[in-house]
Amino acid sequence: MIDTLLELLWSCMKIGLLAFGGGNAAIPLLEAAAVPRWMSQQEFGELVSINFAFPGISILKLAGMVGLRAAKVAGIADDIPPVEVDHQPGARLLVLGWGSTYGPIGAAVRRVRGQGGKVAQAHLRHLNPFPANLGEVLAAYEQVLVPEMNLGQLLWVLRAKFLVDAQGFNKIAGKPFLVHEIVDEIKKLLEGKNFQAQG
Helix, strand or coil: CHHHHHHHHHHHHHHHHHCCCCHHHHHHHHHHHHCCCCCCHHHHHHHHHHHHHCCCCHHHHHHHHHHHHHHHHHHHCCCCCCCCEECCCCCCEEEEEEHHHHHHHHHHHHHHHHCCCCCEEEEECCCCCCCCCHHHHHHCCCEEEEEECCCCHHHHHHHHHHCCCCEEEEECCCCCCCHHHHHHHHHHHHCCCCCCCEC
16 A cells, blocks of 8 residues: 555655646646546546535645545455465466466466476456555566566556566467467576567
């Protein structure tokens, strides 16, 4: 939760430095910081409406409401179950997936293990907020592979939030991963080779 509060503080500091023209001029800046990170466009619009219904300095009221919303989202992490890792003793590589990559990643990890490779796997079911133990899980492995059926959005967030040098393996051809594709990427990483993006 402290990460969210620090992020909120930094956002408000930037708004304070850049908003010229009074409180109402800062509303678009606050919106850019809050949507979609802490709330939807509709929720922000409702807060702006409520904000103008009461007397007082509008941006202070709105910033307070956004802060309460951000704290609620961060507090949800306490109720999210921790990330479960299918760890293999001696594994230094974690393959982390989410969504439709669950099946191909599981099959690829089993195949690599059957061939003598040491690899762990985990699957995220909650993305905002992340499970509270995700940072510890990522830090426990020397290498992290994130196969995604997109341009690597989860990878970007993991790198930014947890400062891990995770490696992405992206497929954007509109077809699901084949097990051998993930097996090949796991083997490349275990052997110290670079990754290739699939088009």
